Amino acid sequence: MNVTAIIVDDEANSRIILRNYLSKYCKTVTVLGEAASVQETIELLKSHTPDVLFLDVEMPYGNAFDLLEQVPDRTFEIVFVTAYDHYAVDALNAQATYYLLKPIAIDNLIKAVDHVTHIKQRETALLDTVLVPKVTSAEGKITIPQQDGFEVLQISDILYCEADDNYTKIYLEKGNKLVSKTLKYFEESLSSHGFIRIHKSYLVNVSKVTRYKKGKGGSVVLSSGKELSVSSSKKGALLDYFK
Structure with a gap:
């Protein structure tokens, strides 16, 4: 090329x-x-x-x-x-x-x-193609701690996770959760389920990515319409998820 x-x-x-x-x-x-x-x-x-x-x-x-x-x-x-x-x-x-x-x-x-x-x-x-990730969908369940116990989430319902200091915001198909765990914790827990770190602040469910846009590091658009920035250092790994 x-x-x-x-x-x-x-x-x-x-x-x-x-x-x-x-x-x-x-x-x-x-x-x-x-x-x-x-x-x-x-x-x-x-x-x-x-x-x-x-x-x-x-x-x-x-x-x-x-x-x-x-x-x-x-x-x-x-x-x-x-x-x-x-x-x-x-x-x-x-x-x-x-x-x-x-x-x-x-x-x-x-x-x-x-x-x-x-x-x-x-x-x-x-560009101009339908994105088809190597993983078809995220499967399984994950538990997240609550003050009075824990809650079980379907991994397939998670769109992306966002770092918030020592907390993580989990954005779901419906609603979101704030969890007292770091983004690194969820990266380690979900990497085998088709999640990838695209930025120091974002961990995305690759099966929810519908579009990639060129730019500084680029950005991805999720099935919800949410657009997230991709850092240059993470771009190569993200692109390798798609054929």
């Missing part, structure tokens, strides 16, 4: 090196353009729709995170390319797909491109 890209770096030499590496070692990548600042990138994005942005963090008159705030509904993946490792947490919060340190290791660049390519392949396969 071919992948289109834009390179953003204020250092011309860094752009040349990355472009040459992509040309030599990642032949499926087509570079649509290059930019040296936030504003130049914004202008490029008005006329191009890349699959991935190779994005340096520090630039004159604004940085990478300033840029991303100006493109809230992005459909491209982000590969940060920087000489500084202390931006890793910020990159994760910005839902970056990959994080490369300068000087760029060719093996890591190839891995980053392969990762983006895999995500794009899965997204393309899912």
Whole structure:
């Protein structure tokens, strides 16, 4: 699968090196353009729709995170390319797909491109198709603690679970429950029943997913109509649930 890209770096030499590496070692990548600042990138994005942005963090008159705030509904993946490792947490919060340190290791660049390519392949396969998860339905029962005992829920009735500090909100086909257990607890309990963590805050019943939408990390629409964000780090695992 071919992948289109834009390179953003204020250092011309860094752009040349990355472009040459992509040309030599990642032949499926087509570079649509290059930019040296936030504003130049914004202008490029008005006329191009890349699959991935190779994005340096520090630039004159604004940085990478300033840029991303100006493109809230992005459909491209982000590969940060920087000489500084202390931006890793910020990159994760910005839902970056990959994080490369300068000087760029060719093996890591190839891995980053392969990762983006895999995500794009899965997204393309899912667009305009009916989502059919590998699991047909969630079966069984789960007990949730109550002040005066416990309650038994049909797992198939659960749409998704949402983290709420040390509590978890369980959203059902009808109504919801607040339980004094962490989302991690329910992830471990329900992963074998067709549930998957799509975000630090969400655990979804895959059989209730009716649509996938591209975006920062993407989002899923459930049978109830509820739309939930998918983080970039969880996107690949989610897409692998569908054929």
